[in-house]
Amino acid sequence: MNIEDKIQKDIALKPFTTWQVGGPAKYYLEIKSREDLKAAYIWAKEKKLNVYILGGGSNILVPDQGVDGLVIRMLNTKMAVKGERLECGAGVWLSSAISKAVGNNLSGLEWASGIPRATIGGAIRGNAEAFSEPISGIIETVNVFNIKNMNFQLFSNRDCGFEYRNSIFKKDLNLLIWKTVLKMRKEKSEIIKKNLEKSINFRTEKYPCLPSAGSVFKNFDPNYVKEQNPRLYDRELKNKIGRNNKIAAGLIIDMCGLKGKSMGRVKVSLEHANIIINTGKARTEEIVMLISYIKQQVRDKFGLELQEEIQYFGFT
Template sequence: MSIEGRIKKNMPLAQLTTFKIGGPAKFFIEVKTKEDLVEAVEWAKKEKENIYCLGGGSNLLIADEGLPGMVIKFANREAMNLSPRFSCGAGASLSYVISLARSAGLSGLEWGFGIPQATIGGCIRGNAGGFGMNTGEVIETVEAYNLKKSRWETLSQKDCQFGYRASIFKTDPDLIIWSATLRLKPAPAEQINEMVENNMKKRDTSQPRLPSAGSTFKNLFLDDVRHINPQLAEFIDEQGVAKGGKVGAGYLIDMHGLKGKAVGGAKISLEHANFIVNTGRATARDVMELIDFVKKEIKIRFKVELEEEIVILK
């Protein structure tokens, strides 16, 4: 079928995100092969339409007005066990790859067990992680399509410039992630199972069940806090709440008494202050207003600036 025949118009997107918020895509296509991706991208470029990538939609807030361009959803969901490596399509679900790794006795992704909908492509872009681990650590190579140069590129782990919730794919939006090779570490099954179960328990007991997009804000590096507000850093040291040199954004939001604060249908979770939940009818505008409110309050009270971890697409 021609590309025009496969493009959907005015495609609702809210149900393709974990937040369940957002308007439709002007154009929408699912890509299964490299040829599909190139065709879709080159079509959008020719038509002068913006290009938006959609993974599992678990880190996204999509504008109420929808997205004025072409949304590309990755249907290359395959993952192949080449022990100790995994070859994964960008659209492969993180949970699926974790379950394959678990049964193959391979460790490195246990942090992600229980995250709904996330894909390998989305995890690479944001260097997703938790419990002291992250995606970048297990990446060997990433295959990406360079929009500007209209060519395929293979990036090594070093080329990907992974940092805390950061990668070259965030700083260079011309790079679309197509696939990746992950290198995991053999480990005893009991060790992997224990890690998965412990992490799952922590998520179950500390994270909300209502729709969200995960952590709203990035955590803060304690060294940065020390420069801006030495008194606050001292207090954090005394409390012993910093983990891996970072203080949780949720800790500060909670300390300021903002749990339960709501704007329209968007509310700061009572379970975890760094989660904004959709209580039923939240709009993107509600969420953005709440985000701005929190940032202003935290700046006034603690002098530090919170930065969004969730991605706002408009």
């Protein structure tokens, strides 16, 4: 079957996002092989279409009018354990990687348990993290597809340029994550079980059950806060720097009294001020408006500029 025959038209993206909002993809393709990935890019180039990569949709906001281009869903879900190493395709669910690791007494990913619908590819791109354990801590290599020369390349951990919620894959949109090797460590099953419980309990307690995309904004660098608002920093925040050396954006949003603030059918979660929930049949437009309102309030009240952690997907 050639690539054109595998491409579908006008496919709803809403069910593929944890926020459950957004319009359809003009063209949509599920990819399992390197050959199809290459062929898809050649096809899109000929048609002069933008290409967007969809992981689990747990960190994106899709426009209501849909995405005018080709949306590729990464479904390369192969996994293999080799000693202390876990090889994963970019489309592997984090939850599946955790199960595989746990089944082999491998530790290193437990912090991610309870994150819904996220893939390994999406987690690497944004250097996902919890409890001061970023995924970059266990990445050995990443197999990358370079759109510029249509070749696959092997990146070391260092080549990936990992930073807080950042990596080379966010900065250079020509680089796609195809697969990775995670370097885990052997651990006693009781300890792994304890780690998993900690992570799941935290998320059950802190995260709302309604649709969301997790934290909307990045946490603040304490030096930035100190520079912008020394008074606030000295009085309220210098003792509230987290183990990851950040000041929680949720704390600042809460200090603006925004927990529970709603706009149409979306609302700032009462459990966690950095989360916006879809209370039912919300539109992306409403989320965009609430994001903009929160940013304006934090700017006006404290002189701080929030930056989105969520990714605007297919906005033009």
